[in-house]
Amino acid sequence: MDPWAPSPGPDADDAPSGTQSGGDPVRDLVQAAVADRPLDEVVDLISSLERSPEHTRAVVDALRAAGVDRPVEDVTRLVALLTRPPREAGSADEVIRAAAAHRPVEDVTRLVALLHREPLPPHCREEAL
Structure with missing residues (x-):
């Protein structure tokens, strides 16, 4: 069982990423917003x-969808935005875990390289490893 997959519940499905919603209108709305909005607005929504x-x-769901569905460069920038004080790094960690678990190896390799260039807390870089 995938530890990053949604937990069983009335709104959960077996999708590995945030791209499938199982018909939950709130989830659909959040995922559409995460997919199409500027990153600053995504952070505000989260x-x-x-x-x-x-x-x-x-x-x-929003964090996982962003980690899996946004371009790698956006994921890197989103991680940087999600780790700015006064925010805790937990949200950024979720984005990184989703990307590492569900993206192609080439994307993960690029993400690791980009994260090493960003001024991030050390554990954020380590999360992708």
Whole structure:
């Protein structure tokens, strides 16, 4: 069983990435926003969702979708944005884990190289390894 796959529940499916929603309208909306919005807006959306405990699942779905579906360069920039103070690095870690688990090896290799160039907390780089 994939430890990064959505946990079983009424809104979970067996999709390895954030690209399939199983018909949950909130998940569909969040994934569409993450796929098409500028990264600053994605961070704002994630921050807003994080403030509401009832949106925990949507936060995880958004982070995973961004890590899997956005271009590698966007993933690197998103990680940098998600680790800016006063934010904790947990959201960035989720993005990196999703990318490392579900992207092609070439993408992961590029992501690791780009993360080493960014001024990030050391554990963010290590997460991709």
